[in-house]
Amino acid sequence: MAATVPTHFPSSILFLRLSLHRHRVTEFPFPTQSRLSLRTRAAAGPDLLGDFGARDPFPQELESNFAEKVLGNVDTEHKILIPNVSALSLAKQDCAPIPPLQPPMSIDDAQKLLKKVIGWRLLEEEDGVKLQCVWKLRDFKCGVELINRIYQVVKATGHFPNLHLEDSNQVRAQLWTASIGGLSMNDFIVAAKIDEIKTSDLAPRKRIWA
Structure with a gap:
């Protein structure tokens, strides 16, 4: 059913009802003139929208501490939690010094x-388990370019992979911590x-068949 929107609104607050937990209702007294206006307004039909605009709270409202009983009051403590290291993606973390006695x-x-x-895949060799990744590239020049890009990324970490340029267009990288x-x-x-x-700009071009 469509709601009938009133065409005018009173300049003063006629009635205030605060719904608290479990539908508890608190009503505050108003002057006699407002109550008379309320009777006149009630005869015209229910006010589905209420009154608009901000106002200062009434003394009775302050005494009731109603702000303590509603969600989002000004005294609510809000905390912004900073994710710990384990929650960050691996690429966003920094390498840490590895103690010599730390087990692998x-x-x-x-x-x-x-x-x-x-x-990447695990590779078990005589000197320990390693991480290995292989890239197939377009040509020798692209292989050299990839090695340069890898160096630019990892130089700040201080932890370098072993890089091999193979078959003129293949790069193989191995990572492990030799000290442990x-x-x-x-x-x-x-x-x-x-x-x-x-x-993507270094990968072999795909053949297009007519």
Whole structure:
């Protein structure tokens, strides 16, 4: 059913009703003239929109501490939580110094982190478990360009991969922490940073058949 919108609004507040928890209602007294105006207004039909505009609270409202009973009052404490390191993506984290006595990462932990990087796989060798990724590129020049881009990204981390240019158009990268004989969090951080490097312009061109 469509609501009938009144064409005029009173200049003073006629009636205030605050709905609190569990539909509790608090009513505040108003002058006699306002109550008379209210009777006249009630005869014209219900006011579906209420009164517009801001005003100062009545003394009775202040005494009732109604602001303490509603959501979003001025005393509500709002906290902005800063995500901890574990919540940040690997590419946004920084490499940390690795103590020499720190054990290498377990295979189970490495398998879990492997899901957070793209195109990398675990490689078990005699000197420890490593991360490896291979790129097929358009030509030798593109291979050199990718190695340069990788260097620009990882130089600030201080943790460098072993890079090999193979078959004139293939680059192979290996990451591991030699000081502990295996993988550390630093290896996955650097792998994630390398994943963000643009390589679409270096990839082989697709053949278009007529």
